Amino acid sequence: MTEASNRKDSVRAQKSHKEDSVAVVLDYVASGQTVLVTGPDNSQELTAQEDIPVYHKIALFDFDNGTTLKRSATDIGRTTSAIRAGQLVHTHNLVSLRS
Amino acid sequence: MILSAHQHKADELLNTLSDHDRPICAITLDQAGRDALTFRTLAVRAGAKLLWDLSRQRRERMPWSDLFLALECGMSDPSSSVFANPIVGRVTDQLVAAGGAAVIGETLEWLGSEGALSKRAVTAEIEERIKQAVERRVTLARKSGIDLLGNNPNKANVAAGLTTIEDKAIGSVVKSGTSPVKAFLEYGDRHDVAGLAAMDGPSYTPESLTGLIAAGAQMSLFTSGVGNSFVGRLAPSLKITANRETAERLPEQFDFCCAEAVRNPDRIEQVVENLIFRICDVASGALTFGEILGEGDEVIARFGETL
Numbered sequence: 001m002t003e004a005s006n007r008k009d010s011v012r013a014q015k016s017h018k019e020d021s022v023a024v025v026l027d028y029v030a031s032g033q034t035v036l037v038t039g040p041d042n043s044q045e046l047t048a049q050e051d052i053p054v055y056h057k058i059a060l061f062d063f064d065n066g067t068t069l070k071r072s073a074t075d076i077g078r079t080t081s082a083i084r085a086g087q088l089v090h091t092h093n094l095v096s097l098r099s
Numbered sequence: 100m101i102l103s104a105h106q107h108k109a110d111e112l113l114n115t116l117s118d119h120d121r122p123i124c125a126i127t128l129d130q131a132g133r134d135a136l137t138f139r140t141l142a143v144r145a146g147a148k149l150l151w152d153l154s155r156q157r158r159e160r161m162p163w164s165d166l167f168l169a170l171e172c173g174m175s176d177p178s179s180s181v182f183a184n185p186i187v188g189r190v191t192d193q194l195v196a197a198g199g200a201a202v203i204g205e206t207l208e209w210l211g212s213e214g215a216l217s218k219r220a221v222t223a224e225i226e227e228r229i230k231q232a233v234e235r236r237v238t239l240a241r242k243s244g245i246d247l248l249g250n251n252p253n254k255a256n257v258a259a260g261l262t263t264i265e266d267k268a269i270g271s272v273v274k275s276g277t278s279p280v281k282a283f284l285e286y287g288d289r290h291d292v293a294g295l296a297a298m299d300g301p302s303y304t305p306e307s308l309t310g311l312i313a314a315g316a317q318m319s320l321f322t323s324g325v326g327n328s329f330v331g332r333l334a335p336s337l338k339i340t341a342n343r344e345t346a347e348r349l350p351e352q353f354d355f356c357c358a359e360a361v362r363n364p365d366r367i368e369q370v371v372e373n374l375i376f377r378i379c380d381v382a383s384g385a386l387t388f389g390e391i392l393g394e395g396d397e398v399i400a401r402f403g404e405t406l
Contacts, residue, residue: 014181014364016273024181024260026361038364055177055260072185072273074215077263089262096211096263098248 011048013058015039021069022057022076022089029058035086049086057089069094100146101125102138122152163379164197167290169311169319170274171205171336173304176324177259180270182341182360183322189371190320190378191295192276198293202284202314203275204300204307206232207240207406210247212268216297220280225297228283232299240406274322287313301405304329305398308336312397318381328352330389332397337381338388339374354387 013023013035023037029052037044037060044060052058057071063083068075077094087093101123103109109125116123124145131138170187172179191201209216213233220226240247252261261267281294287310290296300310308319308331321327321336326349330336340346343358355377360370381387389395 012364016185026181026364053260055181057260057262057266071266072269073277074212074265074269076266076269090260091257091262094262096265098264 010034010036010045013037015044015060016071017073019073020071021060021063021067022071023060024055024071025052025058026054028052028054046086049084050088052088059083059085059087059089061085068097100142100149102127102142104128106130122149124149158384162197163375163382164194164199166194166318166378166382167200167202167314167316168194168378169308169314169316169334170201170203171304171308171311171319172208172271172274172322173329174323174325174327175270176342178341178345178358178361179322179324180273183324183339183357184270184274186341186357186360186367186371186374187274187320187322187339188276189367190276190374191274192278193371193375195276195278195293195295200290200293200296200316201275202290202296202298202311202316203272204286204298204311205271205302206299207236207247207302208268208271209233209297210237210251210268211264211266212272216272216275216280219278220283225280225283228299229280229297232283232297235299236406239404243406245406274320284314286310290314290316301400303398303405305396306400306405309333309397309399318378320378323353326352328389328394330387330395332395335381335387336389336395337378351388351392354381 011027011029011033013025015023015037018041029048031048031050033048035046035048062085063079065079065082067079077096079093080095081093083093101109101112106127106129109127113125126142126145128138131141210233213230217226217229237247251264252267278295280297282290282296284290284296284298286300300307312331312334318334319336322339324342326345338353339355340353341357341361346353346356355374357370360367
């Protein structure tokens with residue numbers, strides 16, 4: 001599956017717990033695409049602020065630098081910069097709590 | 100049927116197992132005068148009698164809450180961590196809520212999530228043992244020159260979307276669902292009560308499954324992303340994948356495909372229910388591919404511990 005083949009209007013992402021900070025996108029996401037986040041409570045929609053590869057994480061809210069983020073109700077790391085909703089969350093802006 | 104070279108070893112096992120309500124016998128090389136062909140004939144005759152008795156057993160109807168499931172994953176990919184394992188987790192939650200039991204092992208897969216897992220322990224002792232089990236294996240790995248806290252997640256993990264060690268661990272631990280951890284087991288210990296148990300065991304699937312089944316599980320739920328043909332021998336392994344390409348490429352390996360949940364996450368509840376039906380099917384006698392194909396074995400470490 002390449003980015004070019006994914007020119008749909010919206011793409012899905014999976015949020016597993018109510019308190020999660022991020023969702024996992026289920027397809028390649030192009031910057032500007034609408035992402036439909038399905039979760040245990042309500043669905044939400046947000047706009048991708050950049051390209052997001054499949055199975056990578058998208059920020060569901062704005063976060064300050066140094067915030068602990070959750071996925072699957074588990075602390076997964078600390079932000080190393082401010083992050084906006086719709087941005088990619090990965091090794092460039094999130095580090096392990098053990099580091 | 101116990102097959103042994105030595106009568107005294109067989110007698111030890113016979114004594115240990117004699118209070119279980121299962122027919123049992125032992126055939127030894129000692130009995131056969133150290134002759135392999137005589138040994139074979141003795142074993143065939145004894146086996147014939149056992150099978151004649153066993154075939155008289157009839158199934159009794161039981162609630163699904165009587166089940167004890169072992170949870171295993173191998174050759175995982177993102178479809179495992181995002182779909183197959185969470186679906187197994189939901190099934191586990193429902194089983195435990197109904198009064199059933201489950202066990203999760205593969206201790207090093209907890210690394211990164213041992214805080215979250217240990218917080219679910221019902222006692223401080225269990226909480227501590229979960230953390231210690233991980234620490235002990237990390238140290239053991241270090242002694243073999245493997246640094247599990249170094250390049251972890253590795254390049255391939257990062258390219259697949261995993262960001263931190265905590266993030267990576269979620270994909271595996273999520274198989275256990277959300278219920279409290281009622282018991283901590285050493286490798287191969289029995290789990291005789293309801294609820295979820297955590298077992299300190301290797302990540303190496305063949306040994307992992309042997310230990311989990313030894314706890315008393317009647318079946319394992321075994322997820323895979325890219326495909327893994329191994330199954331247990333003492334109890335059926337219900338093979339599960341959420342990777343449609345894998346399921347299509349390996350139609351005689353997987354007993355349940357939940358790729359539908361990937362295409363349509365709104366269908367997850369239905370997929371969970373379908374998996375529960377499949378589990379009850381297998382528990383009622385439906386064969387898994389592993390059993391049909393005679394794939395699988397039980398494996399016990401003989402050269403010291405496996406990580």
